[in-house]
Amino acid sequence: MNSKFIIKFEKGNLEQTYKLAEIDLLNGLxxxxxxxxxxxxxxxxxxxxxxxxxxxxxxxxxxA
Structure with a gap:
């Protein structure tokens, strides 16, 4: 399974999203x-x- 952690930041109508493969992180969450x-x-x-x-x-x- 290709599990990912998704980190999402929002400010007003703007959004930034970062996706991290679980396998790339040594300590999980x-x-x-x-x-x-x-x-x-x-x-x-x-x-x-x-x-x-x-x-x-x-x-x-x-x-304009």
Whole structure:
């Protein structure tokens, strides 16, 4: 069986999803939580800001 852990972050209408094969993690579910360190979460937050900026720019072009 090809089991995966899915990590999903949502902020408003934006979403980031990460899929990890269970076989790649030594500690199973605990291994998922080990990956979610402060540096990673900071990157996710920053990416949401970039995604929002990109979408806002596109939306404004559409409205014009």
């Amino acid at each position: 605990n291994g998922v939580f080990e990956l979610l360190d402060e540096e990673f979460i900071s990157t996710v937050v920053s990416r949401f800001e970039s995604m929002n900026d990109d979408f806002s720019k596109t939306w404004h072009r559409y409205e």
